[in-house]
Amino acid sequence: MSEIDLEDLPGVGATTAEKLREAGYGTVESVATATTSDLAEAAEIGEATAKKVILAARKMADIGGFKTGRDILDKRKDIKKLSTLVPEFDELVGGGLETQAITEVYGEFGSGKSQLVHQMAVNAQLPEELGGLAGGVIYVDTENTFRPERIEQMLNGLPEGAEIGEIEEVLERIHVARAHSSDHQMLLLETARELANDLRNSDYPVRLFVIDSLTSLFRSEYAGRGTLAPRQQKLNRHMHDLLKLIDDHNAVGLVTNQVMSNPGVLFGDPTKPIGGNIVGHTATFRIYLRKSKGGKRVARLVDSPNLPEGEAAFMVEQAGLRPC
Ligand SMILES: Nc1ncnc2c1ncn2[C@@H]1O[C@H](COP(=O)(O)OP(=O)(O)OP(=O)(O)O)[C@@H](O)[C@H]1O
Incomplete structure (x- = not known):
């Protein structure tokens, strides 16, 4: 905008x-x-x-002009990686979640999407040498799933030597807004832009933008026949607003998404994300999460432009995400 x-x-x-x-x-x-x-x-x-x-x-208007391939290469040199602190998971995504890219994590109810997002909100604050981005977080919460208590557990679970301060300080660096409607959710990215600009020269500039969940409000508001096209148009604009933000701030974009079917619903493919191609084309990395035996979670990389498809397993424990 x-x-x-x-x-x-x-x-x-x-x-x-x-x-x-x-x-x-x-x-x-x-x-x-x-x-x-x-x-x-x-x-x-x-x-x-x-x-x-x-x-x-x-x-x-900021229509944007052409850049040379060299300009683009220079900008890509600024790309940083945010570690999940699970080596196998990092390897799956080429070393960590990339800045200047949107990662979409989708999966069924309870598959661990919000857990991953909470963990990244902690990890983003770590210094770069420990896999973080030494940055703050903007978190758009559409389902009231953000839990400061969970952040505290994950803070306490950080590896030895990974000090990012007391829980109060850590929570101060996570800026959470609750979205009440899809329009409100879209407007919140405007506020996010202002906030991120204000924090640009602070000790913890925003390096992670989260939308958890990207699609739930859109899905419930645009449920009837004939509403798919307007929904997709709005989602497309929303994704592009996010893309511009993460580009401006060399930040990671992390969004969660549900799959088409819910428990108890007969129709819909349980492995297909909502929003289909519109979301998929804007997200650089798509990760499908599923529960597996013994409390294991499996992350599968789907449709990456420059990485092979593959899978990584991890556990969700009290202390956060852990290797199996
Ligand atoms: N403190 C904890 N210790 C261990 N495991 C936990 C803890 N908190 C949550 N979990 C695990 O995470 C699961 C919930 O995952 P999460 O909230 O990320 O689901 P989700 O994929 O975001 O689902 P939804 O689509 O409903 O939002 C729980 O079922 C539990 O297995």
């Missing part, structure tokens, strides 16, 4: 900006891509003025 206010556009005062917003033109980008007649009608301005506003918006 744009960081420029509509009011910054020449010829747009508070009243016009309000009319634009009401008509759905909330960002400079949306104005930049509007047609003259649509905008003139929406803002109740003449077509000539509308044209000027659109041209100004195109100049100001």
Whole structure:
């Protein structure tokens, strides 16, 4: 989303900006891509003025230009890896969860998605030499599953020598917001952007953005026939907002997702994530989690651009994620 206010556009005062917003033109980008007649009608301005506003918006909008392959290589050199502290799991994902990429973890109810996310919220705070990112965490919680008590158990379970402070300090670095609707969830990424910008030069800049669960609110709100297309469009925008955030902050994006079927439901593939390709195309890494014998969990890497498919087993214990 744009960081420029509509009011910054020449010829747009508070009243016009309000009319634009009401008509759905909330960002400079949306104005930049509007047609003259649509905008003139929406803002109740003449077509000539509308044209000027659109041209100004195109100049100001962060449309993004071309970069050379070398620029991209330089940016990729900044990529860091966040360790799960389970060697086999790290190996599966090429050394840890990557910054500048979204990792999607999906699986059935109780498969351990939230456990993994809690563990990463602790690990992100570790210094880099211990597998962390020396960073803070932004955590969007849509199902009220964040538990500070679980963070404390995992903090106490960190390996010897991995000191990240007292529990109060550790919790201070995890910024949690509860989302109440899919619209609210999307808006929270706006707040997240402001917060992450404020923390950019702090001792613990945000290096991990979590959305747990990415899809549950979308799934419950868009349940009827004919709602799939709008749902997918919104999810797509949401994923792209997240992508921009993690790119701006060289952070890890970690989202959880459910599978199509629930216990007791006859239809739906228990191995297919919600949101399908829309989520899949934006997530760089997709990990399918499942429960296995003896309390074991198995993580399977699915669809990675540069890593072989494979599996890693781990345990969820009181002290956190552990190798088997
Ligand atoms: N303190 C703990 N000690 C050991 N195991 C725990 C502890 N807390 C949770 N677990 C394990 O984690 C499981 C729950 O996993 P989690 O909450 O991550 O599920 P999930 O995949 O996020 O499911 P959902 O889709 O319902 O959110 C429990 O069934 C239990 O096996």
